[in-house]
Amino acid sequence: MDLSLSPDERAFQTEVSDWLRHNLDPALADKVRRGQRLTKADMEGWHRTLNGRGWLAPHWPKEYGGTGWSPIQRHIFEEECCRAYAPRVVPFGLSMLAPVLIKYGSEAQKKTWLPRILDGSDWWCQGYSEPGAGSDLASLKMRAVREGDHYILNGQKTWTTLGQYANMIFCLVRTSNEGKPQQGISFLMVDMTTPGVEVRPILLLEGTHEVNDVFFTDVRVPVENLVGEENKGWTYAKYLLTYERTNIAGIGFSMVALEELKQIAADQHRAGRPLAQDPLFAARMARAEIALNNARIANLHILWNAAQGAGNDSGNGASVGVESSMLKIKGTEIRQQIDALKRQALGAYAAPFQPEAFEPGYNGPTLGPDYAAPVARQYFNNRKISIFGGSNEIQKNIISKMMLGL
Amino acid sequence: MDLSLSPDERAFQTEVSDWLRHNLDPALADKVRRGQRLTKADMEGWHRTLNGRGWLAPHWPKEYGGTGWSPIQRHIFEEECCRAYAPRVVPFGLSMLAPVLIKYGSEAQKKTWLPRILDGSDWWCQGYSEPGAGSDLASLKMRAVREGDHYILNGQKTWTTLGQYANMIFCLVRTSNEGKPQQGISFLMVDMTTPGVEVRPILLLEGTHEVNDVFFTDVRVPVENLVGEENKGWTYAKYLLTYERTNIAGIGFSMVALEELKQIAADQHRAGRPLAQDPLFAARMARAEIALNNARIANLHILWNAAQGAGNDSGNGASVGVESSMLKIKGTEIRQQIDALKRQALGAYAAPFQPEAFEPGYNGPTLGPDYAAPVARQYFNNRKISIFGGSNEIQKNIISKMMLGL
């Protein structure tokens, strides 16, 4: 494999970074950089901007609105977005539901829902986990009983990220108790404005509200909202999860976090000397940097192999299976490692907790340097990334089974 | 708990170190310090010296030849022996079989075998593991069939340490296939000069011969050599293993190894500066030193608690159960950590392999500093300590079950 960019790829890189410079609102980028909370409008705005340029859904087939980019181009695009402090695109519709619809949905469903994802008409959220079904997702209990042209839903979903903003939710539901637990699961799309749907916030340990419980009481869902076949939802669910895992790996975000770490370590002092020059801390930073660079190359290597092997996969390219488990584990470990170093670098100034400083528009004083406020919060919040989207333990189970044959 | 020594304990410490100074042959200590191979005569000589002073079996009850020391005194004695580079006493008779005999043996067995252990008449070795029964010890297959006044033994034992020197072996044998595997095991003492016993060497990966296979073909063992009851051997085996684990933890040996490491790091140079002053290596050494000191205090804490609780345990004192699993895991991890640092400290001089330099009496030239020759070999050889005596994985299983109730 060749790691250096071709002239075409370099030109593409320039095109992306130029466009970002002109189209990403600096105030929005600043919020991202400073770890401030993004409003719903912020996220929707960036979604629209990308869609306006046709760059919202690089991983979709071209016929549905994808870009037709090579895996390497997509990689370049993601890295440039991260470097520019672009907000992360909300993935639930674009990167989770859409691939399932494209692969398993009916033509009618594709026609109805994919354009609405692109133009932002719908804000999707994910109804997978339940209180008793986390790692053991297949043990989910939420019932969907067929009554004429409708399913009647009763049960609870949890850990629903940004569910407070969503009008649509895709759910795994139990349509049968026959056979193995995996065999009676179906994949349903649910309008959250239907009577009987209730969203309740869950506060995370550092006090932020980003996940929710969603309760369903006699919720009526039209049967045309079933994706694929009844009781085959587990297959679609697993397909979706590979996308989610790759997403969570977040190498680009770690690259940005590493740059922030370096800036903090240059600014913070230890007994009069920059922390970056402390031998133990310098070694910790270098270890993280090397690990991140290794992971980046390993990911490229996987993409490159996938691209070689996926010649006629109609532009969808680089669909990776069990490798995504490896990406997810390593990517989240590195991100958490960098977050921990940022926290450590702050010394005593990691302690002040100033939630007002995370709010949009806050420009008041903070205790300590201006980069300090979000750091400890991010550290605690990002403990989630090795848990959500299939915990790293589940990923290791997958690797053992699928790749190692153990 | 009080960590400082009482005046009496300090006096005891002086008594031990004085005695060692006068009674431990400096040439023998030098061999130990230099990692040279000890001959059978070396080991037997030190055994006799200790027995002459009455200090061979501190952990035995006084009536059988123990010293009546407190756990703290025993700890002091062990540390002083390590500091003086005394050879490790061969444990199979003294520390493994003897506690079993004392607790479960008949009076006749105690009278016959315990004095012979003390005076060195018998050299014992251990017949526990089999090729198919390592971690899963209870699956052992070696058969002992009762015929009149004898058991007839057929099968194989393996990993028998120093079996090449032994005249006696204690074995776990299968006397029944009824019930759970643990229920049909018996504990037998076998004279290795009996026809049908054959010892074959196993070379370890660094080329040393210290373990063996032992084959049994129609070996006749008198029934009076059965310890305790037939088919109850598993109970005795587990009791023995707690002793073995504590033994393997080897905090005292790690203390000596740490001193050696410090000397190597002071002597070795990196670009003209002592390695001990390299910030990363200094941090590695300090981490090991702190870990070792913590483990030492943790062990004392356990001994102290055991001593508090074991008021009338007739001097046997400080019998520890599941705690010995914790001691073993941490003790072996630290020892391996120190061995790895010694290896690392040598740089290129870890590579030369000069087995002749390990032999007694070798005084010829070696490549590199005189402390270099055994270091890499010790590192590879000591990978065994987290495997033998019940692997650290098995210890974690024990902790999970016995202590955590998982």
Added chain:
Amino acid sequence: MLADTLTRFVAQDYPLDARLAAGAGVPGYAPEKWRALADLGVHGALFDPRDGGYGGAGFDLMVVFEAVGRGLIVEPLLASAVLAGGALAQAADPKTKSGQKEHLAGLVSGEKQATLAHFEANDGWDPTHIETTARKTDGGWVLNGKKSVVRAAESADFLICSARSSGVPGDKDGLSLFLLEMDGPKDGVTLQSSQTIDGGRVSDITLGDVTLPETALIGRAGQAWAPLQSVLGRGVMCLSAEAVGLMDVIRDMTLEYLRTRKQFGQPIGRFQALQHRMATLVLEIEQARAAVINAAAALSGDTTDGIATARALSAAKYTVAEVGTLVAEEAVQMHGGMGMTWEYPLGHYVKRLIMIGHEMGDGDYHLSRYIRLGEAT
């Protein structure tokens, strides 16, 4: 015994919700619980009999602060009794300045609350790297500088504040301690304050030409290093013991969760991968406890070997930083999503355990200090 009393008090009279609410509010703790703790004798146990207490040895600190950790107690015992009180007890000259003795008595009884304003933004945990200056004038002293992230300063009746009356940052000589009354707004003293992520409040304190009378000086000018070093060592001891107390709670919660949470048809504690990781945690917590015992013994013993004591303290703080991070992160991971929520108690213990690494030196600092002190011998 006091530890049992304290634990019972927390369980019966000071539920977790109340402790969290107090820690998130102003002044960052519950004054009535502060008084209740004093009535139980907790404050007194942290002081030597010669200072009016009935404890104060290394093992006393250990026992109390393990209970503080187990109880996630947000009241500023460390700041007020151990640090400010300790500084007064060790630095003040009782013969000449009886007023300071009364202040000390107020801290021993718990009637007063004080704090030690010592660390600064650029000191990097080095307690000699003090840039705040104290200039001698005719009638007293003028202080200039900035103290960082001082715990419980807003609510303090007075501050014990370090400043440099001579020398340069890094010098041991030339450090002095001053008593600043905080009975009302004080010219030149500005507090910028915030709650903390682990409960309680902190302030940056700016000192701009703060004039103090001669009587504000504690002990002799320029001679504060010895008492400061001792007091900070005791603080490190307390934080280390608190960490072990927190780990004990986190371990028990995690064990309970492993036994009861079911996935794949069985308690998750039946999964060997988790069993082995849990065994490691239990093992490491005992190592951390041993480090704290060792430090307590060093503090309690004869203090002829100051370097050995200092090394034992740094070894303890380093150990609880390493083990604490492992325990905190593994406990959250093994709890899965549940461990991430505000509602479930685990996260609050975890936050405090992690943030102990951000008080009085992190693991790297104490490891480096341990090495440096070893080279000096």
Added chain:
Amino acid sequence: MLADTLTRFVAQDYPLDARLAAGAGVPGYAPEKWRALADLGVHGALFDPRDGGYGGAGFDLMVVFEAVGRGLIVEPLLASAVLAGGALAQAADPKTKSGQKEHLAGLVSGEKQATLAHFEANDGWDPTHIETTARKTDGGWVLNGKKSVVRAAESADFLICSARSSGVPGDKDGLSLFLLEMDGPKDGVTLQSSQTIDGGRVSDITLGDVTLPETALIGRAGQAWAPLQSVLGRGVMCLSAEAVGLMDVIRDMTLEYLRTRKQFGQPIGRFQALQHRMATLVLEIEQARAAVINAAAALSGDTTDGIATARALSAAKYTVAEVGTLVAEEAVQMHGGMGMTWEYPLGHYVKRLIMIGHEMGDGDYHLSRYIRLGEAT
């Protein structure tokens, strides 16, 4: 393709027993296999076409040395072709010294075997810390000093030896390279030799007033740093790739063992604790491979950014040291007693993998170098 050829050769014509016996004997490898490797074209693949080879780029080195690792090949390809051959190729001035060009051709064809005598006991892997001196005389040069742990020196037809013709240890300027013929006993050259724990032989080489003719100088006096740096970087590349090859074998052996070894009534690979540890190994090996790919790309690319290339090489060597130690120790542990025996092949791959950390810089050295080079930018 060459890698496949090499792998097939090892499997068919050079069984493990023979490789081990050759590595433990004198001269530490099998001369007839050395020739066979040359016939396969292995040597040529390590040289640039302009030097008579047909490869020599970063990815060529990577491919060959991954196969060397997989095959546990003891023949001194690194010492002879990459280091000595590379030094000759890069430092020699073909116009003036045609004799040296013939020596180079001998290394490319494999008819000759040489080695690079460069590192010294006190250099701590710093390749500029050379204490051996070269003094100019009327007719040539006099060398004094000692070279440490030089691989395959006893059997070498000639040595490429570095020495300082000016400056002090640590200077980049002033290093020179010399060619020492070893066609018989040489006045002042003493070898003390030993086998190694991982196969092959090494020597300490003492140089006592060794007189050399003017023609022994390779290239220009005092100007050897640039070629040395390049050649040592290529050596680091080869060792890193060899480590990845070894890890691939160790992984496969361990997987096979986990699948077949039964305890408690099932293959031990069914135990989740081992599954998760194995998954970690597989994951980390891919990270190590990525580091090596990155280094190969840096070496293969335009060399305008020497610092970036050097950092990529150090990152690779650091990574294989960390991952290699983990893989080696975990593989032995998961094999249990079996992994500890001489008879079972695992241990021999493990020994080589660990000992790669003792050639041309350990993990700490390369991590520190990576940091230092980063500060320079």
